[in-house]
Amino acid sequence: MTGGYDEACAADLAAVAEGRDLSREDRAWLARVVVGAVRPNRDKPLWDLAHALAALARLTGARDGRDLVTLALDPGLARADRLEARFAGTGTAVDARGPILPDGGTGWRTTWSGLARLLALAEFVLTAEDLSQFAAVTGWLDDLAAAPDAESAASFSRRLARHLAAYRHAHLPLAPLERRFRAILGFLDGRRAFTDDDILGFWRGQMSEGDRPGFRTVAEHFVTFEAASALLGGLAELASPASLDAVEGWEERLDASLADLAAAEPAETLAALLATLPDGPKILTGAERDDLAEFLRLEPFHRTRPLTTLRAASFGRVQSGLANRLRRGGGGADIAERTACAEAETYPALAERVSGLTAHLDRMLRIAAALRVPAEAEGLSPKARDALAAARADIRRIRRAGFDDPDRLAAGFAAADAALLRLAEEAGRLARAIAGLARQRPLELAFATDRDVFAEAFAEAYAAEATA
Amino acid sequence: MTDEARLLAEIHAARALMRASDLARDTSRRPGTAELWAHASREPSGPVDLAVVRAIRGDPATARRYRALLAGQAIAHAPLAAAASDGAVASRRVGPFILEILPADDDAPPLLVLRSSAARPPRAIEAMLGDETVRLALPPAIDGAILVALDPGVPEAARLGEMLRDRACAVFLL
Structure with missing residues (x-):
């Protein structure tokens, strides 16, 4: 997925996540808070953080900001159970469920797991931008430690809100994304459901308006739109008058939906799976990894919208070639030739590649099973025994690096087989989705029609450069 | 709701960041902020972590971060x-x-x-x-x-x- 953040922001988040060994859910929460994808008030977590640190300052008798920094950076306090073990029953700013801070009528409170998240946010705020704001934030913590009450917490939270707003301004260029989503909302005109041809139609409109976004980029926006559309429907209902009181617990439900959107991609994203496949036996070549990454990048569209997946793989690549050619100012086929899509990979050819990948992954999975199960294992059916023996014999036929070294091979597959299983499953689902598509309409025909559409859009959009 | 496009943009960026941080694991084995902070806030005669000392000496980026931590707590x-x-x-x-x-x-x-x-x-x-x-x-x-x-x-x-x-x-x- 592209856009919306810079490398520094990704590195800042990764450093906190790694140092504290954050769960996927907590990482997603932190990413949401940093980006601002929190409703109804995106500064609420900062309000909570300021109150949590005030409560901790009371509990620990913090003398100054340094003491609070030590608490915030301590990886030994990164988990709810450790926080509970350390602080439960240690003072009046805490009860059995978590820290509390008197604040007017009802007071402020959070849970131990809420506190663990907030400390991760504290570490992010302290360490972001390679610690360039560390001294400033520590100074604010000095003020909070000097008077750890609701008033100081409120003033600290205002400083944090300004601080994070400045961070977003510097590292999260959201305006172009927002413009595109506004355009999508306008294009769909109130509809939440859309088709493959809506995606294509929207992209063509953007191309003719001179913006020239990549087809893949546009498709990625629709992935997000589809994932979020149920939530948006709920939000619209909530925004109608009188509903706020009527819908009890709406704030919690809204937050849970947003949390799901950030974290609910499968436990490990396919892109990460591909990147973390160990070096060792060449289970997948570089080209095979690239192909899988290309086919699965629009998850979940490879299961649900095979046509968009094929369009992105075929014509998305043509468009990247065009964009690269323009950036470099030369090299390879010229612009006019490229816009004609003569080199676009046909859908039958792509389908062929998908089924080749699926067959290869299945073969690797059988080898993984053979390496896991000892040859003399008992209780196997004769059929399973034969299959494993065949897979073991198959190893010798594979002419790839590392397959001739039994120890390396076993270690390599042991490290990779969970990832292999998921990749094989997803590649298989794409293959079935494409087969389903082909039953409705021959792939040759679909490709020929699409090539005319894309070629026309490219020719029009890149006309100036083509004749230059 | 006028906020819809903004919220979609934020969700899009948060999801993209999740993917990026899956891939951006730091394998440099540099000391983490917590270790550097423990070193920066140690008692003068207290024990030191030699690996941290070596990293501060040998790696300019770590030295820079260490100085930032010192400056943040210095009077x-x-x-x-x-x-x-x-x-x-x-x-x-x-x-x-x-x-x-x-x-x-x-x-x-x-x-x-x-x-x-x-x-x-x-x-x-x-x-x-x-x-x-x-x-x-x-x-x-x-x-x-x-x-x-x-x-x-x-x-x-x-x-x-x-x-x-x-x-x-x-x-x-x-």
Whole structure:
């Protein structure tokens, strides 16, 4: 997925996540808070953080900001159970469920797991931008430690809100994304459901308006739109008058939906799976990894919208070639030739590649099973025994690096087989989705029609450069 | 709802960041912020983590982060010596503090004198020069001045005196 953040922001988040060994859910929460994808008030977590640190300052008798920094950076306090073990029953700013801070009528409170998240946010705020704001934030913590009450917490939270707003301004260029989503909302005109041809139609409109976004980029926006559309429907209902009181617990439900959107991609994203496949036996070549990454990048569209997946793989690549050619100012086929899509990979050819990948992954999975199960294992059916023996014999036929070294091979597959299983499953689902598509309409025909559409859009959009 | 496009953009960026942070794992084995902070906030005579010390010496990025942590907790600091030195008496200003080194005479070692009207006196001084760092505990102030004998028999104290005379030496009062 592209856009919306810079490398520094990704590195800042990764450093906190790694140092504290954050769960996927907590990482997603932190990413949401940093980006601002929190409703109804995106500064609420900062309000909570300021109150949590005030409560901790009371509990620990913090003398100054340094003491609070030590608490915030301590990886030994990164988990709810450790926080509970350390602080439960240690003072009046805490009860059995978590820290509390008197604040007017009802007071402020959070849970131990809420506190663990907030400390991760504290570490992010302290360490972001390679610690360039560390001294400033520590100074604010000095003020909070000097008077750890609701008033100081409120003033600290205002400083944090300004601080994070400045961070977003510097590292999260959201305006172009927002413009595109506004355009999508306008294009769909109130509809939440859309088709493959809506995606294509929207992209063509953007191309003719001179913006020239990549087809893949546009498709990625629709992935997000589809994932979020149920939530948006709920939000619209909530925004109608009188509903706020009527819908009890709406704030919690809204937050849970947003949390799901950030974290609910499968436990490990396919892109990460591909990147973390160990070096060792060449289970997948570089080209095979690239192909899988290309086919699965629009998850979940490879299961649900095979046509968009094929369009992105075929014509998305043509468009990247065009964009690269323009950036470099030369090299390879010229612009006019490229816009004609003569080199676009046909859908039958792509389908062929998908089924080749699926067959290869299945073969690797059988080898993984053979390496896991000892040859003399008992209780196997004769059929399973034969299959494993065949897979073991198959190893010798594979002419790839590392397959001739039994120890390396076993270690390599042991490290990779969970990832292999998921990749094989997803590649298989794409293959079935494409087969389903082909039953409705021959792939040759679909490709020929699409090539005319894309070629026309490219020719029009890149006309100036083509004749230059 | 007018906020819809903004929220979609934020969700899109948050999901993209999740993917990116899956891939952006740092494999450099640099000390984490928590380890650096433990080193920066240690007691002057306390135990040190040698791996952290090595990283600060050998890796400019780690050294920079360490200095940022020191500066964040210092009562006063001077990244580089700005004041002139006349050879016999080194004198420099560090925030509200004036540091002076009085030369040795016949039977007394050189003396480091810190003066200030700052409310909170520092408890330690750390000097950094090149890849070398020296930290020394400071005694309580007497009449607004902190006095430290730079005894040639105490290697760290003697070295601190030599480092402070170099105008490139960074000073942190902690």
